Amino acid sequence: MTRGYIQINTGEGKGKTTAALGTCIRTLIAGKKVFFGQFIKGQSTAELKLPEYFENFHIEQFGDGCFIFKKPSETDSKKAHYGLLRCKSALMSGEYGLVVMDEVNVAIKHGLLTSEDVLAVLNEKAEQTEVILTGRYAPKDLINAADLVTEMKKIKHYFDNGVSAREGIEY
Numbered sequence: 085m086t087r088g089y090i091q092i093n094t095g096e097g098k099g100k101t102t103a104a105l106g107t108c109i110r111t112l113i114a115g116k117k118v119f120f121g122q123f124i125k126g127q128s129t130a131e132l133k134l135p136e137y138f139e140n141f142h143i144e145q146f147g148d149g150c151f152i153f154k155k156p157s158e159t160d161s162k163k164a165h166y167g168l169l170r171c172k173s174a175l176m177s178g179e180y181g182l183v184v185m186d187e188v189n190v191a192i193k194h195g196l197l198t199s200e201d202v203l204a205v206l207n208e209k210a211e212q213t214e215v216i217l218t219g220r221y222a223p224k225d226l227i228n229a230a231d232l233v234t235e236m237k238k239i240k241h242y243f244d245n246g247v248s249a250r251e252g253i254e255y
Contacts (some may be wrong), residue, residue, distance in 0.1 A: 088181075088214035089134055089231035090206060094189055094222035097236030098254075104184045104216045105245035111214070118183025122161075123167050123191040123219075125149050129255045133182045142180075144170055147187075154195050164196035168205060175209035182214045189219030189226070199223040 091107075093100035099228045109116045117140040120131065126148040134141045146167025147160060156222050191197045202217070207227060209215060217226065227233050 086212060088209065088212050090228045091214070091216045091232040092189075092222050092227060093218045093233070093234050093236065094220060094227075095235035095237055096177055096220060097238040098133070098241060099236045100220075101131075103197075103234070103236075104186060104218050105134075107214075107216060108134075108182060108184065110181040112140055114181070117179055118142065119171070119180045119183070120144075120183045120184045120186060121146060121167050121171045121174070123147055123164055124187040126163075127255070132179070139223065139239075142174075146170070147191075156196055156208075160194075162197050164191045166203060167191075168197055169200040170252060171206040172208065175205060175213055175215060176196065178210035180213055182216070183209070184216045184218065186206040187216040188217050188225055189222045191219070192223055193219075193221040199225050202226060203229055238240060 089174050093103050108120060111118050120141065120143040122143065124147040129158070132143060134143060138225045146163045171183060174180050186198070188202060192199050192202065203225060204205050206215065222233070
C-alpha cells in the first residue's frame with residue numbers, strides 16, 4: 085500500500101465496528117500491524133482477545149461505556165483526549181498499516197472531542213497508514229475529509245424486540 089485512505093463507518097444500523105474488525109483481520113493477514121483504539125467503550129468485548137491470536141494487533145480502550153444514559157463526566161472527557169493522543173501517535177508513527185478510531189464519532193457527538201481535534205490528528209497521519217473512524221453521527225466535516233464513507237442503515241433489528249447484546253455477536 086502506498087497511500088492510506090480515511091474511511092468512515094457510520095449510521096444507525098449494526099455493523100460499524102464489526103466491519104472495521106473485518107478490515108483489521110485482512111490487514112493482519114497481509115502482515116501489517118493494527119492499532120485499534122476504542123472510544124467510549126470500557127467494558128469487556130470479544131475484540132479484546134484478538135492480541136492472543138494476532139501479535140500485531142494492539143487494542144486500547146478510552147472510556148467506561150457508562151455515560152451513554154447520562155451526561156459524560158470529566159473522566160470521560162480526559163479518557164477521550166488521552167485516546168486521541170494515543171491514536172495520533174499510532175497514526176504518525178508509520179508503524180501501523182491500519183488505525184481504527186472506534187466510536188470516535190460518538191465521542192464527538194457527546195462533546196468529549198471536537199471534529200476539529202480529530203481532523204488535526206488525521207492531517208498528521210503517515211501517508212501509508214489507513215484509518216477507519218466508526219460510530220453513529222459522523223460529522224459533515226469528517227465526511228468531507230474522508231475518502232470512503234459507508235452508512236449502515238437499520239431496516240430491522242432484534243434489539244427492538246428486547247433482545248440484549250449477545251456475547252460473540254454484539255460484544
